[in-house]
Amino acid sequence: MPHDASNTSVSHSNASSLNVTVLVSVGRHPLTARTRRADQDARAVEMALMLTGASVSLLHAGQQDSDHEEAIRGYLGMGIDSVGLIEQSPQADVVPALAKALRESTPQLVLTGTRAETGEASGVTPYLLAEALGWPIITGLAAVEKIEQGTAVVLQALPRGKRRRLRIRLPAIATVDSSAPPARQSAFGPAKRGELAHQQAPSEIDEDLATWHIQPARKRPKRLKIVKSSSARDRFKAAAAKAGGGGGQTLNDVTPEQGAEAIFKLLKEEGVLR
Amino acid sequence: MLDALLPILLFSALLLAAIGAVRRVRLWRQGRPSRVPVFKGLMQVPRRYLVDLHHVVERDKYISHTHVATAGGFVLAALLAIIVHGFGLDSAILAWVLLAATTSMLVGSILVAKRRSPPPSRLSKGPWMRLPKSLMAFSVGMFVVTLPTAGILPEGVFQSGVGWFTALALAAVIMWGLGEMFFGMTWGGPMKHAFAGALHLAFHRRPERFSKRNGGEHRSTGLKPLALNDDHAKLGVEIPADFTWNQLLGFDACVQCGRCEAVCPAFAAGQPLNPKKLIQDMVVGMAGGSDANYAGSPYPGKPVGEHDGSPHGPIVGRDGGALVDAETLWSCTTCRACVEECPMMIEHVDAIVDMRRFLTLEHGNTPNKGAEVLDNLIATDNPGGFDPDSRLHWAADLNLPLMADKREADVLLWLGDGVFDMRNQRTLRAFISVLRAAGVDFAVLGNEERDSGDVARRLGDEATFQTLARRNINTLSQYRFARIVTCDPHSFHVLKNEYADLGTADMPARYDVFHHSTYLNQLLEDDKLMLKAWKGGSVTYHDPCYLGRYNGEYEAPRSVLKALGIEIKEMARSGYRSRCCGGGGGAPITDIPGKQRIPDMRMEDVRETGADLVAVGCPQCTAMLEGVVEPRADIKDIAELVADALIIKTPDEKAAQSKPASAAPRTVEEVTP
Ligand code: SF4
Ligand code: SF4
Numbered sequence: 001m002p003h004d005a006s007n008t009s010v011s012h013s014n015a016s017s018l019n020v021t022v023l024v025s026v027g028r029h030p031l032t033a034r035t036r037r038a039d040q041d042a043r044a045v046e047m048a049l050m051l052t053g054a055s056v057s058l059l060h061a062g063q064q065d066s067d068h069e070e071a072i073r074g075y076l077g078m079g080i081d082s083v084g085l086i087e088q089s090p091q092a093d094v095v096p097a098l099a100k101a102l103r104e105s106t107p108q109l110v111l112t113g114t115r116a117e118t119g120e121a122s123g124v125t126p127y128l129l130a131e132a133l134g135w136p137i138i139t140g141l142a143a144v145e146k147i148e149q150g151t152a153v154v155l156q157a158l159p160r161g162k163r164r165r166l167r168i169r170l171p172a173i174a175t176v177d178s179s180a181p182p183a184r185q186s187a188f189g190p191a192k193r194g195e196l197a198h199q200q201a202p203s204e205i206d207e208d209l210a211t212w213h214i215q216p217a218r219k220r221p222k223r224l225k226i227v228k229s230s231s232a233r234d235r236f237k238a239a240a241a242k243a244g245g246g247g248g249q250t251l252n253d254v255t256p257e258q259g260a261e262a263i264f265k266l267l268k269e270e271g272v273l274r
Numbered sequence: 275m276l277d278a279l280l281p282i283l284l285f286s287a288l289l290l291a292a293i294g295a296v297r298r299v300r301l302w303r304q305g306r307p308s309r310v311p312v313f314k315g316l317m318q319v320p321r322r323y324l325v326d327l328h329h330v331v332e333r334d335k336y337i338s339h340t341h342v343a344t345a346g347g348f349v350l351a352a353l354l355a356i357i358v359h360g361f362g363l364d365s366a367i368l369a370w371v372l373l374a375a376t377t378s379m380l381v382g383s384i385l386v387a388k389r390r391s392p393p394p395s396r397l398s399k400g401p402w403m404r405l406p407k408s409l410m411a412f413s414v415g416m417f418v419v420t421l422p423t424a425g426i427l428p429e430g431v432f433q434s435g436v437g438w439f440t441a442l443a444l445a446a447v448i449m450w451g452l453g454e455m456f457f458g459m460t461w462g463g464p465m466k467h468a469f470a471g472a473l474h475l476a477f478h479r480r481p482e483r484f485s486k487r488n489g490g491e492h493r494s495t496g497l498k499p500l501a502l503n504d505d506h507a508k509l510g511v512e513i514p515a516d517f518t519w520n521q522l523l524g525f526d527a528c529v530q531c532g533r534c535e536a537v538c539p540a541f542a543a544g545q546p547l548n549p550k551k552l553i554q555d556m557v558v559g560m561a562g563g564s565d566a567n568y569a570g571s572p573y574p575g576k577p578v579g580e581h582d583g584s585p586h587g588p589i590v591g592r593d594g595g596a597l598v599d600a601e602t603l604w605s606c607t608t609c610r611a612c613v614e615e616c617p618m619m620i621e622h623v624d625a626i627v628d629m630r631r632f633l634t635l636e637h638g639n640t641p642n643k644g645a646e647v648l649d650n651l652i653a654t655d656n657p658g659g660f661d662p663d664s665r666l667h668w669a670a671d672l673n674l675p676l677m678a679d680k681r682e683a684d685v686l687l688w689l690g691d692g693v694f695d696m697r698n699q700r701t702l703r704a705f706i707s708v709l710r711a712a713g714v715d716f717a718v719l720g721n722e723e724r725d726s727g728d729v730a731r732r733l734g735d736e737a738t739f740q741t742l743a744r745r746n747i748n749t750l751s752q753y754r755f756a757r758i759v760t761c762d763p764h765s766f767h768v769l770k771n772e773y774a775d776l777g778t779a780d781m782p783a784r785y786d787v788f789h790h791s792t793y794l795n796q797l798l799e800d801d802k803l804m805l806k807a808w809k810g811g812s813v814t815y816h817d818p819c820y821l822g823r824y825n826g827e828y829e830a831p832r833s834v835l836k837a838l839g840i841e842i843k844e845m846a847r848s849g850y851r852s853r854c855c856g857g858g859g860g861a862p863i864t865d866i867p868g869k870q871r872i873p874d875m876r877m878e879d880v881r882e883t884g885a886d887l888v889a890v891g892c893p894q895c896t897a898m899l900e901g902v903v904e905p906r907a908d909i910k911d912i913a914e915l916v917a918d919a920l921i922i923k924t925p926d927e928k929a930a931q932s933k934p935a936s937a938a939p940r941t942v943e944e945v946t947p
Contacts, residue, residue, distance in 0.1 A: 029653040031661045036653060077638060185645035187638030188502075188737040189509045 018054040018147055023112035023126075024083065025119075026062060026071040035067045037074030040199065042183035043185060044176040045075055048111050049184070051144055059101060059152060061094035061201075068195065076194030077186030084197045091103035091210060092203035095125060099132040100201065108170040109152065114139065114177040120209075123175075130173045141174040188265025276419060276432045276441045280359040284448060287456040288356075294460030295469065299561025301560055302526065304585050305519035308479060315476035317781065318484065322475040322542040326484045326492075330617045332576055337389065337531075339941075344409060345468070348455065350375035355416055358423060369424035376417040383409030396532025396550075405454070405464045412451025462561070470526040471618050474741040477520045478619060495824045496612065496771035497627055498660065510631030510734065514559035514597075515585045519922045521625060525556040527618040530570055534612030534622065537847075537875075540605040540861075544869025546573040548606035549612040549622045552598065556625065559583035559597045573602055574868070589629055592637065603629050604641050605866045606857030608732050609819040614850055630734030640733055643863045648735050651742065655724035657863075660694045665721050668699045672706060675717040682754035683717035685709070690762035691725050691891040697900065698761075701893065704917035705761055705790055709819040711920050712802040716759070726765040731772070732859040743768070743776050747783045757786040759793045761913060763820035763892045764858070789821055791831035791891045791912050796882025798837045804921040808839040811886030814907070815842050816876065816899070817852035818892035831891050831912055838919055853879060859893030873898040877906050889915060 023046045027038030048056040058080060060072055064087050072083055086097050102110060115123030130137035142157040145165070152172065156164045157179035168174075227238035251262055267273045279556040334336045353370060357363050387406035393399060419796065432441035459465040478484070482494040500509060511517055517525075534549035535541055541548045551565075551573055558565050564582035572578045576599065583589060583597030590600050603626055612622045634640045640648060650659035666674065677686065687709070689853040693697030701832030709716050724742050731739035731781075750758075760766050770787035797803050815835060821827050828849050835842055847853045856872025880888045885909045890896050899909045 031659070032654055033654050079638070185634075185638035185640060185648070187634065187636055188735070189636040190638070191504075193505060 018051065018109070018247055019105070020048045020051060020054045020056050020109045020111060021102065021106040021107035022056060022058050022075075024058050024060050024072065025076050025113070025116045026060075026068050027085065027117040035071040035118075036185070037071055037186060038113055038117045039183070040115070040176055040178065040180075042075065042078070042113075042186075043178070043180040044111040044113055045078055045080070045185040047141065047144065047176060047180055047249055048109075049078065049080075050181075051147070054109075056080060057105070057107070059086070059098065060084070060104075061088050061097050061101075062084040063088065063090050064198075072196070073191040073194060074186045077191030079187070079190055080194065082195035082197050083200055085200045086199045087203075088201070088205040089205070091205050092142045093206035093209070095128045095132060096204045097201040098125075099129055101199065102129070102133060106171070108150075108172075109144075109147075110135075110171070110173045112173070113140070125174050133171075133173075135171050135173055136168055136174070137173045138168055139175045139177075140179060141176050142179050153195050156254060173240050278360070279445055279683065280419065280448070281362065283445070283452060284356060285697070287452040291456040291460050294457065294462075296461075298460050298466075298470070298526070298598070301585075302523045303518045304515045304560065305517045305522040306515070308518035308520050310481075315478075316869075318481075319472055319476050321487070322478075322484045323472070327471075327475065327617055327619065330615070333615075334533075335383070336712055340382050340389065341384040342382075343378050344386060347377070347379030347382055347413065349373045350454070351379055351413065351416055352677040359419065366423065366425050366770065368422050372420045372906045373417060373424055376420070377414040379413040380410060380417070383413060386601045394532075395571055396536045398530035398532065398550075398568075398570035400567065402464050402530060402569065408451060408454035411447045412455050415444055415448035415451050419448065419888070426631045428514075436900060439532070442480065445602075461580075467527055467529040467618065470523055472521070473527070474524045474527040474618065474620075479518060479520050479524070479624070480621065483619070491826070493826055495767070496775070497624065497731060498933055499740070499772075500631060502737055502740060502844070508632070509635040509736070510633070511625075511628040512588055512590065513586050514556060514583065515627065516632075517628065521621070521628075522556070522560050524618070524620050525560065525625075528553045528620060529618060530554065531617060532570060533615040533617065534620075535571060537611040537615050537851065537853075539607060539609060539611065539856060539872045540868070541571075541574065541858075541864070542875060543872045544574045545605035545866050546576050546599065546601050546868075547603075548573050551626065552602065552626070553620060555583070555598050557579070559587070559589060560585055565597075565600060570613075574598075576602075577879075578674065582650050590633060592639075598629075600633060600639065600641065601866045603633070604644075604864040605861070605868070606859055607819075607854045607856055607861040607872065609854035610823045611819070611851070611854065614823050627734060630732075631736055632734070634734035635737065640735070641864045641866070643865070644733055644860065647860070647863050648730060648733060648738055651725055651727075651730050651735075651738050654716075655742065656691050656694060657725060657729055658691070658694050662724070663721050665689070665693050665723060666718075668693055668696075669706075669798070672703070674706070676720045677717045677753045677755075678720065678722065680717045683715050684756050685716035686753065686755040686758045687715055687716045687718045687749070688726075688758050688760035688762070688765055689718055689723060690760060690765045690893065692762060695893065695897070698893040701761055701896065701911040701913050704911065706915035707917050708794065708797075708803065708913060708920060711922055714795045714797070714802075717753075717755075719749060724749075726762075727772075728764040728768045728769040729860050731768070733863065740776060743773055747773060747777060747781060750783075750785070751781045755791075757788055759788045759790055761790045761891070761893065761911070763789055763818045763824070764894065767820045767824045774887060789827060789891065790832070791821070792827055794834050794912065794916055795830040795837075798834060804920040805838055805916065808915075812843050812884065813887045813889055814841045814845055814880055814882070814883045814885035815848070815889045816845070816855065816895055817848055817859055818890065818895050819852065819854050822852055822892060823850055833890070834912055834916065835889055838915055840889075840915075842889075843885045845879045845883050845929065847879055855892075855895040855898040857892075857898040862898070871902075873902050877902040880907050926946075 024041040025038050027036045029036055050055060058075055060083055062068060076083060086101060090093055112126055115121050126137055138154065138156060140157040141154055142163055143155040144152060145155060146153040150170050151167055152170055152212060153165065153167050156166050158164055227235050229235055251259055302665065331341055351372060354368055354375060358368050358372055383406050390403065390406060402677045410428060422429050422431055431437050454463055455465055459469045461473050464735060480494040483492055484611060485492045532550050538549050548571055550570055551568065554568050555565055562584040564579060566579040568578050581597050589597045606626045610623055652658055654660060655662045689702060692702060724746055727739035729741035730742065758769055766787055766789045769785055773783040815831060817828060853876050854872060855876050885907055887910060888899065889912055890909055891912050896909055896911060
């Protein structure tokens, strides 16, 4: 491969070979439940496409049927030639297969949506992957500002429009939520022509999943705070106020161990951990 | 000398013209294949020219007379000149006819010159300004050289003395005339329109739009379907050579008369579109080069000379800067005013949608709300992204009969996406009350109905259109009904003219479709409705493009209004010349900015009539016109006007009335012996 090193600037010395993998899943429209490209995953693809000089590859692990294929083709319509498909049985845990594929393809950056729109949709997959690969993970990625010498400077979205600038070591996993820029239109022609690169991988059956009882989620009723006040202004303020959590504490300038300790304590108190 | 020179001049001009013709034909043949009946097409040219083309030209009496005199004179003069001067046939009779033909041509060219001094802004300048002079050169030159043959001047008058110089000057004039008329015709001069135009008439992509000797409807307005099943074919038009060859031929036929420009609502609103320039840009692309030589009005806000193209170069660059900017294509409301006015029968809307198809299906670049609307159509079957199971929520109190329950009905009422719009729900309610008053047996599809696909198709998303259409066809095939009636001209057009192409042998998609105004008119004619006399103020009527120009229905709405006792104050632009409300073709979705808004201009037309109310027949028009700020005329759908004027009969009144009526059709009576 011809390589012209003379005019590549130092700070971008690895930009041209920046490999980004986006993990994409099958989405589900909230009103009609039709399969589609998942909104957050599509935003992750958009972010990858906007990185200058990055070579973007897509990876999907899941079942294979025509509905799914059409949804996955939705990502190809954004202007990508092919997507890697790791075939998995419906009961499989996709983390081992994904981790193996990522270990082999060695991307510097893995992008994906915060949570899937189908299946468990627990949002844990990126964490499990990060754990399996031993990579750092960052959530709520809003923008990638700079990538150089094995680190990335990124903006992380915090609630209510706040942004935090972070420097992370690569390779890393980053998740994207709805605060990232919206995905571009998916065009029919490229979607139809794009290649689905099938990869075989053994399905590791998720034993726990089989024992779970799954039912459609119901909207939880929200308790109304009755404010007895004669002033309309007070009542309106109470009605419009964001349901605050009340208690809790903010920890500043603590070591990771202290933070973990505090979280651990809270989870015990709430009965999540026993 | 002239006797020897004339044949040489004539035949070399003809030879050069023939070479030019071959070159021109090769330019057209760069396009995609399109099968046409060659011989049959050529045989049709005279009729298509004399009847169909002339029908359009005649809307401007002045130019129609001018064209008859000039073109008729020229064709005759050219043929006779070849016989008399080319082959030297010494016939005084032919010479006299030739004199008459050139005189006619001269009169015509004087009229052309008069029209062009000064030229109205819609006409192109540049080489077109010399055309009247060239016409005069040809006619005067031919006239004078024919004088000796006709015996008016003595034979040999050009052979000696002063005659020599006259002959020399004459030869020069004739050379000029021949150059323009024969050589220019195929080498890209203004006379090209005659050559390309005649062949365009012969090989038109929509032969159905020409009248036939035995009458019948001749309209062809549905878009042509795009084949989506070929995995490798490029979808839509990216480069000029992606048009079919007869489309390219059509572009080449343009006479730059600017009639399309004069009626284009987007051009008038200052949006960056001028249908004439667009066609000329396609010619530039087909031949290769820049648009710098274009001598007419530019796209508003876009100077001429900054764009160029080639037959195999992109028309719209991904980052702009090719032959045409994307905004130009997205400004069009697909109102068809340009096609209706074009004397050369050029199909602007087909071309625009072809190029939009590429932008949407291959680039994924539908501007503004386009992508969102298309996504909604894919996921929820309606452009607004509403829950498809909530289609009938507005009619919870109406107890509408559902096709799913009834299985058959006389009328299938197609509600359209207006069900999600509160304003249009009023229209639908009104129409349903009229149907009930008339005792019509109708049913709706309810949640089984989907968007007709109109907007998706005009936005270039042929894939979504075809999916929606096929699913609707599938639904419709399960029920029995005599006709479909709809209050939405867009659904009307698509169901009536565009679904048929997608039908299959076991699921044909040909329906008897009525716009509600046509159906109301029928109910009135059958005396099914009793109406109070109109007591409101003065009323004008706005023709929806998709009802009028697309489907030729100008009369029914007017006679419904007449039955209401309304005398319509017509707008200057009404009927086939109606100005678009700005709501078609997805234009409100792509929303390309201009200097003013199209609906504002339309309400200005309304204001000029002094009418207090404008009657409409389309949910889009209602929405667009009602969006104009007050003070303005009120906007009411024809269905609402009829519903307001209804006299509802009580059941026994009805029974009393229907007795004599039921007695009438009895044709066999019992006869006692
Ligand atoms: S496209 Fe038709 S109407 Fe427009 S300028 Fe050309 S010939 Fe005239
Ligand atoms: S269809 Fe209407 S808006 Fe489009 S170019 Fe023609 S006249 Fe203009």
